[in-house]
Amino acid sequence: MTIILTDTSWNELWQKTSDRSKDFETSDRGKIPNVCNTYDWQVELRSGLTLSIHEVELTEDIVWTRDRWDDSQFGLSFFLSGKVRIERYSLTDETDESVGKYYSECNCNFKETEWWKAGEKFSRIYLKIEPQQFFQSFGEQELEQIPIYLRQAVIGDRVQPYYQQREITQQMWMVLSNILKCPYQGLMKRMYLESQTMELIAFHFQQCQEQDIGDRHFPTKNLSDIDRIYQAKEILLKNLESPPCLIDLARQVGLNEFKLKRGFRKVFGTSAFKYLHDYRLEQARQLLALGDMNVEEVALKIGFDSRSYFASSFRKKFGLNPKQYFQHCQKSL
Numbered sequence: 001m002t003i004i005l006t007d008t009s010w011n012e013l014w015q016k017t018s019d020r021s022k023d024f025e026t027s028d029r030g031k032i033p034n035v036c037n038t039y040d041w042q043v044e045l046r047s048g049l050t051l052s053i054h055e056v057e058l059t060e061d062i063v064w065t066r067d068r069w070d071d072s073q074f075g076l077s078f079f080l081s082g083k084v085r086i087e088r089y090s091l092t093d094e095t096d097e098s099v100g101k102y103y104s105e106c107n108c109n110f111k112e113t114e115w116w117k118a119g120e121k122f123s124r125i126y127l128k129i130e131p132q133q134f135f136q137s138f139g140e141q142e143l144e145q146i147p148i149y150l151r152q153a154v155i156g157d158r159v160q161p162y163y164q165q166r167e168i169t170q171q172m173w174m175v176l177s178n179i180l181k182c183p184y185q186g187l188m189k190r191m192y193l194e195s196q197t198m199e200l201i202a203f204h205f206q207q208c209q210e211q212d213i214g215d216r217h218f219p220t221k222n223l224s225d226i227d228r229i230y231q232a233k234e235i236l237l238k239n240l241e242s243p244p245c246l247i248d249l250a251r252q253v254g255l256n257e258f259k260l261k262r263g264f265r266k267v268f269g270t271s272a273f274k275y276l277h278d279y280r281l282e283q284a285r286q287l288l289a290l291g292d293m294n295v296e297e298v299a300l301k302i303g304f305d306s307r308s309y310f311a312s313s314f315r316k317k318f319g320l321n322p323k324q325y326f327q328h329c330q331k332s333l
């Protein structure tokens with residue numbers, strides 16, 4: 001049996017079963033009957049930096065729709081066991097998050113769906129970074145050495161969606177092991193975990209710098225080009241009904257077509273028009289759920305001239321055709 005969860009239903013189940021303890025660190029352990037055993041532990045190590053460990057062992061397959069994100073949340077997530085399939089709507093195609101990999105991200109209020117399989121134990125170490133607080137003591141030259149998606153949030157207070165997956169290196173594995181086997185308690189534990197966490201972040205930044213140097217075709221250190229990629233995204237989203245073609249879009253933002261295509265995929269993990277396609281469908285889903293427009297009106301609103309193509313695309317992404325989804329939402333009201 002597959003269980004459908006939302007953030008709200010998960011929190012309701014969790015509140016009934018969790019056993020919480022709290023000192024300078026917080027831990028929650030619980031068993032949700034016929035769903036999972038779960039353990040969550042976290043500690044704020046310094047202003048703008050939180051370390052957490054998550055473990056889940058499922059007894060049933062789960063499809064989890066998540067839509068409650070913190071606008072300013074950046075993070076690094078290291079997968080220690082298990083595999084989860086995830087789609088971040090309007091940000092990435094479906095991706096596997098599995099042992100041996102880690103990702104850097106900015107959630108930025110993007111919705112996602114996760115597919116979890118029963119019988120697997122999923123565990124990860126997650127670092128939450130709040131850029132304005134974490135980097136407040138860094139000088140201008142130091143900030144030039146951090147990844148562009150973080151630098152934009154610090155210097156310009158700009159929060160942009162971002163996701164990139166990488167391999168966990170041998171150096172990272174050693175630090176992750178040290179975190180799990182921390183031999184200290186109290187103040188010494190906090191100091192030790194902060195030092196190990198900072199080392200993980202340093203290794204991540206090193207990988208980013210090495211990629212910048214190795215990628216000659218797309219100069220990620222050039223803030224002007226990055227800004228143009230984000231500008232291209234904004235132009236697409238502001239013109240859902242009649243977006244420009246790729247050549248015109250490239251001309252509007254001052255890039256050649258090849259550079260725009262390569263840059264968009266590098267920044268957002270997918271092509272410009274796959275990004276637009278997924279964004280349109282997510283907007284359609286939200287409009288249908290509101291119930292103020294019928295299916296044809298929604299299709300036109302988001303730029304689908306063909307109702308049949310809209311219906312097939314919607315069904316492929318969400319498992320129901322638009323009319324079925326509309327009727328389902330009306331019954332739930």
